[in-house]
Amino acid sequence: MATILLIEPSMNINPRLHSFIGSTTGPWEIIESRPIIGAGLPACERLLYLPGHASSPESESGWVLHGATSNERYVTRPEKELLLAKQPALNRPEANCAVLIPIKKNAAWWALTQDERRQIFEEQSHHNQIGMDYLPAIARRLHHCRDLSESEPFDFLTWFEFAEEHSAEFDKLLARLRATEEWKYIEREVEVRVRR
Amino acid sequence: MATILLIEPSMNINPRLHSFIGSTTGPWEIIESRPIIGAGLPACERLLYLPGHASSPESESGWVLHGATSNERYVTRPEKELLLAKQPALNRPEANCAVLIPIKKNAAWWALTQDERRQIFEEQSHHNQIGMDYLPAIARRLHHCRDLSESEPFDFLTWFEFAEEHSAEFDKLLARLRATEEWKYIEREVEVRVRR
Numbered sequence: 259m260a261t262i263l264l265i266e267p268s269m270n271i272n273p274r275l276h277s278f279i280g281s282t283t284g285p286w287e288i289i290e291s292r293p294i295i296g297a298g299l300p301a302c303e304r305l306l307y308l309p310g311h312a313s314s315p316e317s318e319s320g321w322v323l324h325g326a327t328s329n330e331r332y333v334t335r336p337e338k339e340l341l342l343a344k345q346p347a348l349n350r351p352e353a354n355c356a357v358l359i360p361i362k363k364n365a366a367w368w369a370l371t372q373d374e375r376r377q378i379f380e381e382q383s384h385h386n387q388i389g390m391d392y393l394p395a396i397a398r399r400l401h402h403c404r405d406l407s408e409s410e411p412f413d414f415l416t417w418f419e420f421a422e423e424h425s426a427e428f429d430k431l432l433a434r435l436r437a438t439e440e441w442k443y444i445e446r447e448v449e450v451r452v453r454r
Numbered sequence: 455m456a457t458i459l460l461i462e463p464s465m466n467i468n469p470r471l472h473s474f475i476g477s478t479t480g481p482w483e484i485i486e487s488r489p490i491i492g493a494g495l496p497a498c499e500r501l502l503y504l505p506g507h508a509s510s511p512e513s514e515s516g517w518v519l520h521g522a523t524s525n526e527r528y529v530t531r532p533e534k535e536l537l538l539a540k541q542p543a544l545n546r547p548e549a550n551c552a553v554l555i556p557i558k559k560n561a562a563w564w565a566l567t568q569d570e571r572r573q574i575f576e577e578q579s580h581h582n583q584i585g586m587d588y589l590p591a592i593a594r595r596l597h598h599c600r601d602l603s604e605s606e607p608f609d610f611l612t613w614f615e616f617a618e619e620h621s622a623e624f625d626k627l628l629a630r631l632r633a634t635e636e637w638k639y640i641e642r643e644v645e646v647r648v649r650r
Contacts, residue, residue, distance in 0.1 A: 369525075405598055
């Protein structure tokens with residue numbers, strides 16, 4: 259059964275908005291989709307990741323998640339310069355593996371002030387520093403969902419791309435992030451591994 | 455001519471989303487609407503401010519702006535505690551005046567890192583401190599538009615409410631904000647004064 263996707267051209271879409279669509283079509287084959295914290299996502303075969311706002315009729319199986327790329331919330335200027343110097347683009351021909359990690363943080367996180375969140379995110383958890391250790395092997399793009407017009411099930415969608423030979427490094431990156439103080443504020447996390 | 459408003463119940467709306475609708479209906483009479491930086495908004499008679507996602511048919515006059523309340527981006531814990539202690543609620547019976555200030559910041563602002571934005575916002579421009587000086591007389595609610603699903607004409611919509619006797623204080627608050635370093639990054643600003 260093919261899921262019917264509705265790409266909505268009538269909306270005046272945020273140019274930074276992207277859609278992740280789990281269905282029976284798309285260039286990425288879903289190898290594994292598992293809940294890490296809280297509920298998982300309905301099982302499906304293939305993943306489509308594209309700019310714009312897609313929606314799926316409610317009667318169909320599969321899922322659609324939306325997120326917008328945005329300004330960084332925590333990096334300092336020296337951290338940003340290092341990131342810009344080291345981070346690769348998406349869609350490298352050798353990057354045949356990708357992982358989508360949707361996460362939702364809890365109410366306690368969102369009640370913190372900016373300085374408290376930065377303190378946990380970087381000074382205690384070294385979130386950027388951990389990501390930096392795997393550059394340029396692992397490309398990464400963050401999408402924000404919390405301030406979209408719709409009520410989304412997650413706060414962030416992070417998309418990682420890498421060559422299969424770097425899979426073990428990606429596993430290490432994930433394990434290190436999940437062991438941080440920051441991760442105690444996560445109330446839902448799913449891991450969707452895909453290959454093309 | 456009455457503008458037809460479409461409140462969209464079919465969408466799964468962000469519970470923090472609000473709509474400002476300039477048309478011929480609503481409890482707030484528009485006293486003055488003027489461009490401060492860049493283009494203004496089409497003239498209309500009345501303003502409606504309500505939770506949810508409203509849209510207006512393209513053929514009608516008037517305007518609709520959307521924004522979501524969200525976590526604070528710049529305040530520190532001591533600043534937040536002071537704000538929480540001093541800030542009044544919206545809809546006080548004596549608050550018969552209100553002002554909507556939609557602003558859009560320029561690309562240079564959004565290319566800054568978090569620490570650089572905080573430096574300009576508070577250490578140089580004393581944005582929170584200025585607002586604090588007019589509490590509890592002037593109630594304020596900030597709405598974010600930049601990461602909504604639609605492409606919005608502004609980045610922020612700030613809504614102020616106060617009793618008429620505090621109008622001169624509100625004018626001082628505005629003048630002080632517009633004289634700050636932060637305001638050099640604003641490329642569009644409109645001032646919509648209303649009364650009920």
